[in-house]
Amino acid sequence: MSIRHPQLIVLLAVVLPALGRAQQPLEVRSPNGQLHYSLAVGEKGQLTYAVSFRDLEVIRPSALGLELENQPLLGESMRVVSSSHGQEDETYEVPAGKSNPVRNHYNWLKVDLEELGGFLRRRLTIEARAYDDGVAFRYVTIARRRGKAWFVGSMTDWTGRDLEIPLSFLGDGDYLADIYADAPEAAADPKRVTIERDKAVNSSASLKARLAPGGGYAVHIRPRP
Secondary structure, X not given: OXXXXXXXXXXXXXXXXXXXXXXXXXXXXXXXOOEEEEEEEOOOOOEEEEEEEOOEEEEEEEEOOEOOOOOOOEOOOEEEEEEEEEEEEEEEOOOOOOOOOEEEEEEEEEEEEEEXXXXXXXXXXXXXXXXXXXXEEEEEEEOEEEOOEXXXXXXXXXOOEEEEEEOOOOOOOOEEEEEEXXXXXXXXXXXXXXXXXXXXXXXXXXXXXXXXXXXXXXXXXXXXX
């Protein structure tokens, strides 16, 4: 059994007030049920994870967080906003290797978190995958503020994905968004990009993004004049 190194997808990010009680751990198990990954938020909001195999502790509860230049550590005061579970089971060919075709079979956990306190209003999404022979997880952070403007970013690995990004971090009032997204044909031609300018948004809206394999998504949001 191996523990796969965490993959980091760092896009930069978005806050609310008040510390609360420890929240119940969120968990995902491998398809055979032997490998167990859990994510927890402590009483002071510290984000931690742990891994066990056949109910034996492999990684003790350990702090998670991102050190961002010129910003407070992201991960010390968080709360869970939402979570979801699912399973993937696919087979694909590789040019060379002992195992061919390769089966990609795992259960996944996705957790959306929000920072407590401060003024940055940062949000963080963590995706964890539990395989029969290891675990992997990555950070997907969204949005960073500069003055009155926000810059939102997303990127993915070689798996295309759909994202829904809530804009609850925006303040009161109306905003305009310039959106740079993968074009429908971007999987075959990565240079293909769509641009939508001056989309009207506010704090009750959300953005839906479709990311091509190896692709990304970027938004510049500013107050409406």
